[in-house]
Ligand code: KIV
């Protein structure tokens with residue numbers, strides 16, 4: 054008989070906290086539905102007290118999703134808990150996730166408090182949350198650096214107070230797998246009543262050990278893993294859902310199953326990467342572009358003779374369809390629609406028409422349209438709603454001459470033009486835009502990425518623009534990287550010019 058590991062996905066809370074990854078409510082619902090289809094057990098939908106937007110997202114996700122438990126995060130503060138309970142009104146299965154820092158670092162420096170006082174606050178918040186819901190999860194923030202004996206006392210007390218799930222986060226990603234495993238083992242052996250509740254891991258990736266620590270926790274008795282799609286999350290991120298799911302699927306000898314519908318992994322990974330504008334590193338395990346690409350001659354020869362010589366996972370098991378139809382300028386709307394569906398995107402007729410138009414334009418410039426291109430095209434229709442649009446852009450540049458750009462912008466239907474020079478074509482285009490949009494703003498970060506290979510590739514541009522002390526994120530993709538840079542700059546400006 055296999056054991057079951059519950060998958061708690063926090064892409065929409067810990068993942069969404071990352072600067073530049075913010076989603077609107079509609080996008081969050083889209084992700085939540087994809088997570089439901091993927092088979093996650095719990096969706097942490099937000100931190101409702103943090104903003105009206107977060108509150109509203111938890112409400113709407115609760116309405117939209119049927120099977121997974123919807124979880125809302127709080128601090129150990131009564132008002133947070135009341136607001137979280139309110140936001141969960143429509144959830145079919147609901148959970149409040151409340152807690153407090155238990156390491157001496159948190160107790161001394163964050164709370165200026167004592168171990169005894171923190172223990173009392175932990176118990177009080179669990180008891181208070183139990184007034185509103187039956188399923189209460191307690192987190193001991195920075196449990197990774199918390200003294201085991203004290204942690205055991207806190208956990209025993211919150212279980213007595215009514216916690217149903219106890220989360221042991223390695224908040225700073227500090228632990229070694231052996232230490233983290235021993236911590237879970239210590240709790241399993243020293244806490245009265247621990248077998249009545251589920252122990253959860255929540256590991257951060259600061260030392261690249263998040264998945265290893267999660268697995269060490271699971272092997273020592275944890276039965277809920279807190280994860281995110283593509284491992285996104287605070288700083289270096291959280292444990293990747295796809296890694297944990299595929300480790301357990303590959304190592305059948307562990308006799309631990311998840312409910313993850315693994316062939317959906319690839320589509321959900323792309324959806325999250327695209328909506329959150331967070332590229333996946335090409336060599337990322339399971340979902341990276343190169344995860345199943347064999348480039349050396351020896352490897353290719355081995356794989357052709359027998360796939361298992363170099364592959365431990367069948368790409369189809371994570372939804373990588375090797376025989377996917379190659380889309381070209383001759384492909385019809387139906388082929389594009391099918392490819393979008395395989396990638397987890399269903400567009401209505403209008404959006405599909407617009408996507409098809411964009412597809413044909415791109416196919417004119419690029420021989421083969423791959424999945425990354427299709428995902429970018431699908432995102433294009435969001436841009437149509439922008440107040441500020443690029444009308445035209447002409448740039449002259451070269452060696453030994455100054456770069457000059459002339460640009461036309463459409464601002465809510467009115468046309469504006471400007472010319473500027475710069476220390477390169479991108480700078481010239483940005484200066485020209487600044488001549489039209491006379492706001493104080495400066496580019497803080499600028500990143501160009503090629504998606505595939507070859508000189509006909511699509512370039513993705515990520516940009517961060519600071520305006521009045523706030524950072525705004527912009528993104529675009531185009532086979533012309535100067536155009537992509539100008540569009541990304543305009544995308545960021547659209548977020549503060551209303
Ligand atoms: O990393 C952490 O400790 C958290 C908690 C709020 C669970 O995200």
Ligand code: ZN
Pocket residue numbers: 067222224255257287
């Ligand atoms: Zn976290």
